[in-house]
C-alpha cells in the first residue's frame with residue numbers, strides 16, 4: 130500500500146509511505162513542514178497559517194489567509210445535538226475519550242463527508258474539523274470541571290477563542306494575556322504534524338478504506354490517547370510529581386535502569402539525537418512562566434534532564450528529551466489538568482492528520498491498508514474430536 134507504513138512485526142517498521150507533508154531527519158534533529166524549518170515557523174508564523182501551509186502545500190497570500198481565517202471562524206459552532214451528546218458523558222469522563230467520541234459523532238452530522246472524491250467537499254470538511262476541534266476540546270474540559278459549556282466568541286482569534294471557551298466565567302468577554310495566547314499558538318504549531326507517527330498512521334490506515342475524515346481522525350485521536358504517544362505529556366507531570374524533589378532523582382533513575390519504568394518524555398522512534406521541538410518548547414516555558422510564575426516542577430525536570438543526559442544508560446540508547454518532556458509543565462502553568470494535555474496535542478495535530486488524509490485521498494495509486502504479516506503460528510493441524518479432548 131503506497132500510502133502506508135508496512136510493518137515487519139518484531140522488527141523495525143519498514144515504511145513504504147510516500148508523503149510530501151513533513152520531513153524529519155532523526156539523526157540531525159531536523160523537522161520541516163512542507164520544506165519550512167520548524168524553528169522559523171514557530172518564530173514567525175501563526176497556527177492557522179501553518180494549518181493552511183500543511184493542507185494547501187504553500188504559504189497563503191494575504192487574501193488567501195483572510196479567507197481561510199474567515200471560513201474557519203465561521204465553522205467554530207457545533208450542532209446543539211452534539212452539545213447534548215457531550216453533556217451526556219459522566220462527570221469524570223476523560224476529555225480524550227469525549228473528544229474521540231464527539232469527532233466520530235460529527236460524521237453522522239455531515240453524511241456528505243463520505244463523498245471523499247469531491248475536492249470542494251473535502252476542503253469543507255477539513256475547514257469544519259480544524260474549526261470545531263477547539264470547541265469540542267474546550268467542552269470536554271468544561272464537562273470535567275462540571276461547568277457550563279461556553280460558546281465560541283468569533284470576535285477573538287482562533288487560540289484566544291479556545292482559551293475563552295475553556296476559562297470564561299462571566300458574561301464579559303474573556304481576554305487571555307497575549308503572551309499566553311502566543312505561547313499556546315506556538316505549541317499548536319510544534320504539534321501540527323510529525324510524519325508517520327502512530328496517530329497519523331491510524332488516520333491513514335482508517336482513511337484508506339475511503340471512510341469520511343471524521344471517522345479517520347477519531348481513530349487518530351484514539352491512537353494519540355495512548356501513554357506512549359500523546360499521553361506522554363500527562364505521564365511526565367505525574368512522573369515529576371511522584372519524584373517529588375531533586376534529591377529523589379538518583380533513586381528514580383536507578384528504577385528506570387532496572388526496567389521498573391520509563392523516563393517519560395524521553396526517547397523517540399525517529400529522533401536519535403535531540404527533538405527540535407523540545408528545544409523550542411523549553412524557550413516557550415520562559416515566556417509562559419514570566420506571566421504565570423515558574424512551575425515548581427521545572428527545577429526537578431531540569432535536574433532530571435541534566436542527570437539523564439550525562440548518564441550512559443540514556444546516552445548509549447540515544448534517549449533525549451522529546452516534545453512531551455516540557456510541554457506538560459507549560460500546560461500546567463495554564464491551569465490545565467493533566468488529562469487535558471493530550472487534548473491540546475490533538476488540537477495542534479489536527480491539520481497534520483487532515484493534510485495526510487487529503488494526500489491519501491489524492492493518491493491515485495492508494496489502495497486499502499493491508500500491512501504484511503509474518504505468520505508465527507502452527508500449520509496443518511488435524512481437528513481432535515471433543516470426546517478425545519474433554
Ligand code: SDX
Pocket residue numbers: 322323325326327356357358359361385390391392393394395396397398399446448451452453
Ligand atoms: C510522541 O512518532 C512520533 O513522531 C511521535 C511524536 C509525534 O509528534 O507524533 O513525536 C509524539 O509520541 C513522542 C514520544 C512520547 N512518548 C514518551 O515520551 C514515552 C517514553 N518514551 C518511550 O516509551 C519510547 O522512547 C518511545 C515509545 C517513544 C520509543 O520507543 P522505542 O522505539 O522502543 O525506543 P527505542 O527503540 O529507541 O529504545 C531503545 C532502548 C530500549 O531499551 P533496550 O531494549 O535497548 O534495553 O531504550 C529504551 C528501550 O526500552 N527506552 C527507554 C525509554 N525509551 C526507550 N528507557 C527508559 N525510558 C524511556 N523513555
